[in-house]
Amino acid sequence: MSEKPRPARPVVEGRDESGPVPVEYRFSHARNGTRHLVVVFANFSAPQEYGFSNGVLDQVRANILWIRDLFDGGNAYYLCKDMDFGVERSVAALIARFVHALGLTADQVTMFGGSKGGTAALQFALRHGYGNALAVVPQFRIGTALHERRPAAAALMMGQATPEKVAALDAIMPELVAATPHRHTNVYLVTSPQDEHYTRQVAPYVELFRDYPNFNLVFNDSPLITGHDTVTARTLPSVMGLLNLLVAGIAPRIGHARTGGEQPDRDTSAIDELLAGTERFPRPRVDHPAPGATVPGHAVVVAGYAPGAARVSIWLSGKYMGSAQTDADGRWERRFSRPWEAGEYALKLFGVTDDGEQSPRTRYTLTVTEAAPPLPAPVVTDPADQSYVPGPAVRLTGQAPGADRVELAIGEHVLGAVPVENGLWTWQPAWEWRGGGHTVEVRAGDADGRVSPPGQVSFVVAGALARNAKLQQRYGG
Template sequence: MSKTATSSRPVLTGIDTSGAYPVHYRFSHAKSGNRHLVVVFANFSAPDDYGWSNGVLDNVRANILWVRDTFDGQNSYYLCKDMDFELERSVVTLISNVMHSLGLTPDQCTMWGGSKGGSAALYFGLKYGFRNIVSVVPMFRVGTSVQKRPAIADFMMGGQVTDEKVQVLDRVIPDLVQAGANPRANLYLLSSPQDENYSVQVEPFLPLFKNYENFNFVYSDSPFITDHTTVTRRNVPALMGLLNLLVDGIAPRIGFVTNGHEQPDVDRSGIDSYLKSTSQVRESFSAPVVLSPSAGERVPDANVRFAGTAPGAVRLSFWEKGKYVGSPPVAPDGSWSWTRDRAWSKGDHTIRMFAVDAHGFHSPRAEIAFTVTARDSVSFGTEERNPSQEGTAPAPPTISYPAPGQQVTGAEVGVAGYAENAPHVTFAEGGVSLGSVPVAADGSWSWSPGWSWLPGPHTVDCYAVDADGAASRGSGASFHVVTAAESPRAQAPLGYFQ
C-alpha cells in the first residue's frame, strides 16, 4: 500500500477503476474507532488536486476520503468530460465503495469542500442523499465559472463551449435544490459579501433552500476577508469545530441529539480489503530489475550508468534517502537505462525505485546498493564546500529566461542564461538535484528538464560550477506554471529548449 505524507495522519493512496473513469484517492482511518466518513473535494489551488490535504484535518476523528479531481490531466468539477457524466458516476462509485467497505450508511457521511470542492460537496450530497453537507464559498453556476478557465471548459464541454452547454452546467446544482433533493440533509453553506463571486454565484440561490429543515447559512462579513480565497482561511477554526460536531453526530439545531458511537474493536476487514484491491501499488505489476550495477558493486566511475528491465512500465522513479533522484523512461520492450546528469558522491549508496504504468499504478519497490570509489567529478551547488574554495568560486549565473514571476506552461518551461568562467551549471528545486548542462564558449547555457511541471509557483536554483568543482552562490529562476489555455504562450528566446 502506497503511503503519502500529506499530514501527520497515516494516509493510503489508491485508484478505483470500477467505473468508466479511474478515480485517484487518499484515505485515512478514523481515530479511536469513530464510525463516520468525511469525503473531501478539492478546490482549484489544492496541491496535486487533493483538497484540504495540508494537515488541517489531522484532528478530525472520522475516516477521511480525499477524492482527486484529475482526469486525463485536467480538472472537471467532478462532473463530466465532453458532457459525459459517467465521470460523476465514477466518483460516486468510489465514495459508495469506501462507505460500504466501512459498513457505513449515507447518514454517517459528511460531504466537505470549498470553492470548486464546495460545489461538488453540495452536488453529491444533495443528489445522492448524504446526511451532512459543508459547502464553503461554492459556485452554483458551474458553467459560468469554468468559462473563466478555458482549458477546463474545453475539457468538460468537449472542446466546443456553447451557450447551451454552459446553461446545462449552470443548472445542475440549482435544479437539485429547487426540486428539494435530500430535504433532510444537514446543510451548512458559508460565503461572504467580500467574495467577488457572492452576488452572482451564491446570493441569488439562497431562497431556494427555504424548504430545507436544517439549512444553515454562515454569512461571514469581516474587514479581514479580502476576496474569494481568504473567506476559507478566515473561517478554518470555526469550520473544524463544526466538522467535529458533525462527526460526533451533532448537527447544530434545536432538538435532542446523541453523539459518540465509537467502536474501537470494529471489524475493518471490509475497508482493508477494498484499500488493498484499489491500492496504487499493484503486487501483480513486477518490480523493476536492475542489471547494472550489480548488487554491492564497487563502481570506479562517479557517473554511474543504470540499466535493467521493467515490462509494462512507461517510466521509473528513483529515490535515495527519501529524496527524489530521477525518472527515466522505459522503452516499449521493457528495457531502460539511465545516467544521472551529475556525478554520485564517493561512498555507499542505496537507491530505491519503482515502475509506473500508463494508468499511474506503481509496482512494488526494488533497490540496488553500490559503492562509488571515484572522487566526485562535480560539486553540487547546495553541498557544503571547503572554506578554502570560497575565494575561488565562480560568480553566480545570470538568468535570461524565464523573467521573474513569469507565467508559463508546464510543458515548455526551461531555464537559460549566462555563466562566466564556468564549464557547467547545475540546477535544484527545494534542495533536490534536477540536473546540469555544459556552458557554451560564449558563456551561454540553456536547460530543459524533460518533464511537465505541476501547476503553481516554482523556483529553480542555478549554480555555476568551475573546473575544480567549486560552486557559486545560487541564482533563483522563479516562474508560475499555468495551463496552456490560461496564459499566452511564454516566449522563450529562439532556439532554446528545442
C-alpha cells in the same frame, strides 16, 4: 489557500477503475474506530488536486476520503468530460463503495469542500442523500464560472463552450437544490459578501433552501477577507470546529443530538479488501504462516508477496526486527535465527522501494509455540582436536545424534554441508588444504528448523616445505 502536498496522518493512495472513469483517491482510517466518513473535494488551488491536504484534517477523528479532481490532466468539478457525466457516476460509485465497506449509513457521511469542492460537496450530498454537506464558498452557476474564469477546465468539461452547454451546466445546481428528495441533508453553506462570487453565484440561490429543515448560512463579514480565495483561510478555524461536531454526530440545530458510537474493534476486512484491490503501492502480503497456523519458537519464518517493493521492513512494538529482500516476482522470506518465546506477536510490515517510498502497513498476528529443545552440538571425531595432519587432503568425520545434516564453516565462510546417517557424518572436499592451522565449526540441523550450537575442531595441515623436508631426510639430498 497555501497547502503542502501531503497530509501528515497516515494515508493509503489508490485508483478505482470500477466505474466508467478511473478515480484516484487517498484514504485515512478513523482514530479509535469513529463511525463517520468525511469525503473531501478539492478547490482549484489544491496541490496535486487533493483538497485540504496540508494537515488541517489531522485531528479530525473520522475516516477521511480525499478524491482527486484530475481527469485527463485537468479539473472536471467531479462532473463531466465533454458533457459526458461518467466522471460524476464514477465518483459517486467510489464513495458508495467506501460507505459500504466501512459499514456506515448515509447519515454518517459528511461531504466537505471549498470553491468548486464546495459545489461538489452540495452536489453529491443532495443527489445521493448523504447526511451532511459542508460547502465553503461554492458556485451555483458552474457553466458561467468556467466560461468566465477557468478556460482549461471549461475545455475539458464542455469541449467547445457553447451557450447551450454553459446554460446546461448553470442549471445543474439550482435544479438539484429545488428538486432533490433529500431535503433532510444538513446543509452548512459558508460564504462572505467580500467574495466576488457572492452576488452572482450564491445570493440568488439561498432562497432555494427555504424548506430545508436544517439549512445553515454561515456568513463571514470579516474585513480581513479580500476576495474569494481568502474566505476559506479566514473561516477555516470555525469550519474545522463545525466539521468535528458533525463527525461527533452533532448537527447544530434545536433538538436531540447523539454522539459517540465508536467501535475500535470493528471488523475492517471489507475496507481492507477494497484498499488492497485499489491502492497504488500495495501493502505486503503474508502467506506463511497461514492464517491461524502456529510456528515453533526455534524456527520462526515469515514469508509472502510484496509487488513493487525492493524489500519488506518488519517491526514489532516499535522495534525494528529486520528486513527481507524481494525477488524478481515480489516474493520475500525472513528467517529469524534466535528463538522466540511462546506467545502472540503483532507484527507491522511495509514494503520499501529502492527510492525509499513506503507502502501502507500490513498488520499480522504471529502465533509462536514453545521452542523444541536445541540439538546438541555435533562432535568431530577425526581429525582429533589440536592434531597434526599431513594433508593436502583432509577428511572430517563425526557424530550428530538427532540431526539430519551438518554444515561446516570457517568463520563466515561456509565450506559445505553433508547429510547425517544414523547419527554419523563424513565430509571431504574436492580441493586441497593449504598448510598451516585451521579451525572448523560444525553446526547440526533438523527438518523442524532447529540448529545446534557449533562443534569445533582445530588442526594443523603440513605445508609443502615440511613435506619436502621429510622427503630429503628419507632419501638424502
